Amino acid sequence: MVGQRVRTRFAPSPTGYLHVGGLRTALYNYLFAKKMKGDFIIRIEDTDQSRKVEGAQRDLIKTLEWAGIVADESPERGGNFGPYIQSERLQIYDKYCKQLLDDNHAYYCFATHEELEENRQLQIKQGLQPKYNRKWLPEEMGGTIPASIIRKKLDEGEPYVIRMKVPDYVSVWFEDIIRGPVEFDSSTIDDQVLMKSDGFPTYHFASVIDDHLMEFTHIIRGEEWLSSMPKHLLLYEFFGWEPPKVAHLPLLLNPDRSKLSKRQGDVAVEDYIRKGYSSDAIVNFVAMLGWNEGEGSEQEVYSMEQLVNKFSLERVGKAGAVFNVEKLNWLEKQYIKNRPTEELVEVIKPVLLAELEQKKSLMPLEIITSETYLEKVIELMRERVGFEHEFVTFSSYFYFEPEAYDDEAVKKRWMVDTNDLLLEFVDILLTIEDFSAANIEAHLKEFVIPKGLKAAVLIHPLRILVSGVSFGPSLYHMLEVLGKETVVRRILKGIEKISFQA
Numbered sequence: 001m002v003g004q005r006v007r008t009r010f011a012p013s014p015t016g017y018l019h020v021g022g023l024r025t026a027l028y029n030y031l032f033a034k035k036m037k038g039d040f041i042i043r044i045e046d047t048d049q050s051r052k053v054e055g056a057q058r059d060l061i062k063t064l065e066w067a068g069i070v071a072d073e074s075p076e077r078g079g080n081f082g083p084y085i086q087s088e089r090l091q092i093y094d095k096y097c098k099q100l101l102d103d104n105h106a107y108y109c110f111a112t113h114e115e116l117e118e119n120r121q122l123q124i125k126q127g128l129q130p131k132y133n134r135k136w137l138p139e140e141m142g143g144t145i146p147a148s149i150i151r152k153k154l155d156e157g158e159p160y161v162i163r164m165k166v167p168d169y170v171s172v173w174f175e176d177i178i179r180g181p182v183e184f185d186s187s188t189i190d191d192q193v194l195m196k197s198d199g200f201p202t203y204h205f206a207s208v209i210d211d212h213l214m215e216f217t218h219i220i221r222g223e224e225w226l227s228s229m230p231k232h233l234l235l236y237e238f239f240g241w242e243p244p245k246v247a248h249l250p251l252l253l254n255p256d257r258s259k260l261s262k263r264q265g266d267v268a269v270e271d272y273i274r275k276g277y278s279s280d281a282i283v284n285f286v287a288m289l290g291w292n293e294g295e296g297s298e299q300e301v302y303s304m305e306q307l308v309n310k311f312s313l314e315r316v317g318k319a320g321a322v323f324n325v326e327k328l329n330w331l332e333k334q335y336i337k338n339r340p341t342e343e344l345v346e347v348i349k350p351v352l353l354a355e356l357e358q359k360k361s362l363m364p365l366e367i368i369t370s371e372t373y374l375e376k377v378i379e380l381m382r383e384r385v386g387f388e389h390e391f392v393t394f395s396s397y398f399y400f401e402p403e404a405y406d407d408e409a410v411k412k413r414w415m416v417d418t419n420d421l422l423l424e425f426v427d428i429l430l431t432i433e434d435f436s437a438a439n440i441e442a443h444l445k446e447f448v449i450p451k452g453l454k455a456a457v458l459i460h461p462l463r464i465l466v467s468g469v470s471f472g473p474s475l476y477h478m479l480e481v482l483g484k485e486t487v488v489r490r491i492l493k494g495i496e497k498i499s500f501q502a
Contacts, residue, residue: 006038007216011045014056017268018063024286029220030069031311042074044085047200067279081214093201105238108160109136131190162195172230177247177313184230192231208235220247247313250290251320276387281332289321301334345374348391376481380473402468409470413460419495435484437476465494
């Protein structure tokens with residue numbers, strides 16, 4: 001393996017959505033491979049056909065590509081080590097399973113589900129770790145079952161599984177890149193099923209075969225697979241293969257430090273996409289779940305290129321990483337603040353066009369869908385939105401007439417003479433040729449001061465009539481962006497609907 005090109009993989013099962021933990025695993029594999037100028041591969045592990053979900057494989061890969069994690073080899077892209085779907089590799093597993101049987105490292109087991117469960121319950125009652133009791137271990141491997149009985153069962157077509165025989169009284173040791181030395185006693189390792197009765201391999205068996213044949217140099221995966229390592233290493237030893245280097249990532253935790261679960265919030269990447277989070281923020285956030293650049297660095301916002309350059313497995317911690325949605329929200333806002341305006345225009349224009357298909361606007365479409373107009377909206381709302389889509393959804397008054405007015409704000413801001421003052425001010429607005437924020441502000445002050453009034457007497461009602469809400473960006477700049485015609489129309493329409501109520 002010395003001098004070999006680095007190859008890493010992400011091997012999801014097509015059983016549903018992409019878990020955020022899966023995204024982190026894929027991301028770390030991708031970052032490490034790219035940092036080392038190597039290859040990142042996607043392999044689909046579908047040996048459990050009962051859990052397979054139609055379309056899940058396509059959705060998993062599509063979600064990864066949305067996040068910028070594009071494989072060098074995959075079922076879609078192909079490569080020199082395919083097929084990349086395990087259900088298409090069954091003949092390969094059969095061949096290696098036969099080799100283990102011939103070498104007395106594996107044996108046929110005809111135990112029924114009821115027998116296995118009865119044995120398991122008995123061991124639990126006795127305070128023992130549940131393990132297969134080796135009832136079907138053949139004589140030539142130290143068991144009690146004659147070869148003739150096994151042959152008879154096979155000839156009769158009895159259903160069976162094939163189990164690996166774990167050596168007795170040995171220690172399985174390995175060096176984990178993140179955790180350091182890890183050791184297991186073989187007495188704690190069960191005779192793992194390698195081939196199921198349906199002819200499909202188990203995850204453990206297929207994974208080892210494929211990891212070797214696909215020449216992976218590093219296996220980076222979640223902590224939950226740590227206890228599987230001794231089974232995998234024994235298989236490598238049986239075949240005489242050099243195992244890849246391994247790194248087991250820390251658990252993802254809820255804020256209360258329990259294991260991350262759907263009971264306390266969303267765990268599917270697709271859920272966060274639907275809510276409007278950008279791929280940049282999601283990737284940045286997930287990268288920091290267990291990894292940090294190191295002492296002295298105060299950087300928190302990273303591009304994918306920066307992550308590739310700075311990532312290292314040695315900086316991944318052992319302790320569980322807390323999934324803090326507030327941090328994700330903060331990161332999303334940082335990206336919105338710092339993203340070039342022209343990029344945001346490209347993102348929000350399709351959102352606006354989709355809205356315009358559902359809703360009619362009284363404003364000229366060629367204006368509100370223009371880059372110039374959208375750029376003005378972005379600059380006014382950049383500090384106020386939490387998601388990119390909110391440049392449209394949270395800021396709808398830049399494109400659509402208010403459908404209602406904030407009742408509480410109306411009660412608070414409307415006086416007996418408010419509508420009369422607004423009508424007078426409309427006449428002044430109509431005289432302004434340069435409808436700029438500065439001019440609007442100057443004319444408003446020139447109007448109210450001689451009357452002994454404060455600007456707020458008109459500022460708040462104007463905002464409510466024009467936008468429907470009592471908060472937002474600078475009123476004068478908002479009016480400038482909307483334009484004279486829209487502003488006057490909305491004021492007059494609002495006056496008809498709102499009157500002073502004592």
